[in-house]
Amino acid sequence: MKEIVVVSGKGGTGKTTVLARYAEIANSAVIADCDVDAPNLHMLLNPKMLHREAFVGSKMAVVDPKKCANCGKCEGLCRFDAISTVDDDGRKRVDIDIDSCEGCGICVRVCPEDAIDLRDRIVGEWFVSDTDYGTMIHALLEPGAENSGKLVAMVKHKAKMTAKGSGAELVLVDGPPGIGCPVIAALSGADIVVIVAEPTVSGLSDFRRVADLAGGFKIKCALLVNKADLNCEMTASLLEEAIRREMPCVGTIPYDEGLMAAMAKGADAAMEYQGSPAIVEISKTYDTLLWLL
Amino acid sequence: MDDSVLVDLDVEEPNCYLFQKGGVDTTGEASRPVPSVDSVKCTLCGKCGEVCEFHAIVVLPREVMVFEELCHGCGACSLFCPEDAISEKGHLVGDIVSTSGDAYDLLYGRLRVGEAMPTHLIREVRKHIPEGRQAVVDCPPGTSCAPVESIRGADLCILVTEPTPFGFHDLKLALGVTEKLKVRTAVFINKHGLPGPDIDSFCNDNGIPVIGRLPLDRDIAERYSRGELLTRVADHRRVFESLRDGIKEMLTT
Numbered sequence A: 001m002k003e004i005v006v007v008s009g010k011g012g013t014g015k016t017t018v019l020a021r022y023a024e025i026a027n028s029a030v031i032a033d034c035d036v037d038a039p040n041l042h043m044l045l046n047p048k049m050l051h052r053e054a055f056v057g058s059k060m061a062v063v064d065p066k067k068c069a070n071c072g073k074c075e076g077l078c079r080f081d082a083i084s085t086v087d088d089d090g091r092k093r094v095d096i097d098i099d100s101c102e103g104c105g106i107c108v109r110v111c112p113e114d115a116i117d118l119r120d121r122i123v124g125e126w127f128v129s130d131t132d133y134g135t136m137i138h139a140l141l142e143p144g145a146e147n148s149g150k151l152v153a154m155v156k157h158k159a160k161m162t163a164k165g166s167g168a169e170l171v172l173v174d175g176p177p178g179i180g181c182p183v184i185a186a187l188s189g190a191d192i193v194v195i196v197a198e199p200t201v202s203g204l205s206d207f208r209r210v211a212d213l214a215g216g217f218k219i220k221c222a223l224l225v226n227k228a229d230l231n232c233e234m235t236a237s238l239l240e241e242a243i244r245r246e247m248p249c250v251g252t253i254p255y256d257e258g259l260m261a262a263m264a265k266g267a268d269a270a271m272e273y274q275g276s277p278a279i280v281e282i283s284k285t286y287d288t289l290l291w292l293l
Numbered sequence B: 001m002d003d004s005v006l007v008d009l010d011v012e013e014p015n016c017y018l019f020q021k022g023g024v025d026t027t028g029e030a031s032r033p034v035p036s037v038d039s040v041k042c043t044l045c046g047k048c049g050e051v052c053e054f055h056a057i058v059v060l061p062r063e064v065m066v067f068e069e070l071c072h073g074c075g076a077c078s079l080f081c082p083e084d085a086i087s088e089k090g091h092l093v094g095d096i097v098s099t100s101g102d103a104y105d106l107l108y109g110r111l112r113v114g115e116a117m118p119t120h121l122i123r124e125v126r127k128h129i130p131e132g133r134q135a136v137v138d139c140p141p142g143t144s145c146a147p148v149e150s151i152r153g154a155d156l157c158i159l160v161t162e163p164t165p166f167g168f169h170d171l172k173l174a175l176g177v178t179e180k181l182k183v184r185t186a187v188f189i190n191k192h193g194l195p196g197p198d199i200d201s202f203c204n205d206n207g208i209p210v211i212g213r214l215p216l217d218r219d220i221a222e223r224y225s226r227g228e229l230l231t232r233v234a235d236h237r238r239v240f241e242s243l244r245d246g247i248k249e250m251l252t253t
Helices: A016-026 A043-044 A073-077 A105-111 A148-168 A181-187 A201-216 A233-244 A257-265 A266-273 A277-292 B047-051 B076-080 B117-127 B144-150 B165-180 B199-205 B218-225 B232-253
Strands: A002-009 A030-033 A048-063 A083-088 A089-094 A116-131 A134-139 A170-174 A193-197 A223-224 A249-252 B006-009 B026-037 B058-060 B064-067 B084-101 B105-111 B134-138 B158-162 B186-192 B210-215
Touching: A002 A030, A002 A223, A002 B232, A016 A170, A016 A257, A016 A266, A016 A277, A030 A043, A030 A148, A030 B006, A043 A083, A043 A134, A043 A181, A043 A266, A043 B026, A043 B165, A048 A089, A073 A083, A073 A105, A089 B134, A105 A116, A105 B076, A116 A148, A148 A170, A170 A223, A181 A201, A181 A277, A193 A201, A193 A277, A223 A233, A223 B186, A257 B076, A257 B105, A257 B165, A257 B218, B006 B210, B026 B064, B058 B158, B076 B084, B084 B117, B084 B158, B105 B117, B117 B199, B144 B165, B158 B165, B165 B186, B165 B199, B186 B232, B199 B210
Parallel strands: A002 A170, A002 A193, A030 A134, A030 A170, A193 A223, A223 A249, B006 B105, B006 B134, B158 B186, B186 B210
Antiparallel strands: A048 A116, A083 A089, A116 A134, B026 B084, B058 B064, B084 B105
16 A cells, blocks of 8 residues: 655645545545645545544643632643633633643642543544545544644544555545644655645745655655746756755646636536646646656 | 734744845744753652653653653643652744845744644744734634634734635635634635635625735736735735725724
């Protein structure tokens, strides 16, 4: 079983479009959407949900107002400014802001009244779905929740288990933007990482940072330049940067307003828009990738 | 905008510094506290490992191992160590850079590559916003802890979207965040003119002001690719002038 992960430093560079095409061509891969805070792949692949489950990602402190004596010990020790004393019509009450609480439990341990509890916090949901192109594992993090890295690791794990169970030879992973914890979780264990980059000054900077990250983990990477003809000089800079890193380039996709318009109309229009110059090039990159694997 | 400072809180992939020339950087390091165990005092009792909810400390038969990347810096281990053997040292998370070039005064954070948690750096950069200056913040993408840390406490949040099913879907998720944080919100439509969902009607029906529209235009994409500021091109400048006026109006009402 091989695993291909598609990432980019920023959102909106076209990685989901690329991954949906790969899923279509592979036709029997297990598909994992690891952009768990703003997933989009399901909008192209029309999954039929087979299973859903809550995801417990962290803990949170909950105070019992009946036991609390308002001593303030917890408030002084919380490093995340999650605890405050509020005035409820003249009565003081300790309030814990669950969005700031990181679940360290220091308040639970110092409370002399035993008034604070650490409880499991449901931070999202994950799903197993059926698509026309294979089984898809995806998830949705609750707005503002921590630990998206843990949820990403979970989605990847389920995808690999599914592939093992069904004998699928390929796992295709749509990665999250950035270089933080969810990206690190998405990269780990990949056989190859495709970095989608746009030929812009910011695209070059984003490419360097995500390539540094993957390089640090000694994962094999490949560059894919999207909207390459938008700025040929900058495309050349991206290619030079890839060469310097001994990283292969799997292809260059042209700027294609026709495809953008098809994508705007929705999933069916986008997936059926076969004649697009961009789509033709994306399909070619898939063959190159398999050869690299 | 006059008298404002641009603050780039997309510390994983900061880009605002790329769009201006000149200026001298003042760079400072940002670090978060992590435990440092004094092996002379430590009796390997295991208390620190027991109180760490993040599994960042493992007490082995002959030493204490600290996984700094997992540590949230809560201070529980040093507080509960019965031998007073744990102090705190700084773990470098990234840089905080101030610069003023030919276009704007800029403050930004740059996360060290390999560092998993951006929120601590975001909080540190926010502390460097000069007193009395209006901050215009470029936020990280998504809806998780990093954007929340960046949006929290703002006077106004502008959500940039595009008229595609994807942009529309992400806009609704982002509105969930600003609603939860009780931050006043307006929408800016990029690539306006694409034949996708009617964002204007959606905003109108939900009482969210649309504060500007930038058309889908290859010229804009090409200028952006070269790192040019659109405010320096007369045709495009109008869009941003009216955006500025819209912001001023929202902030005074």
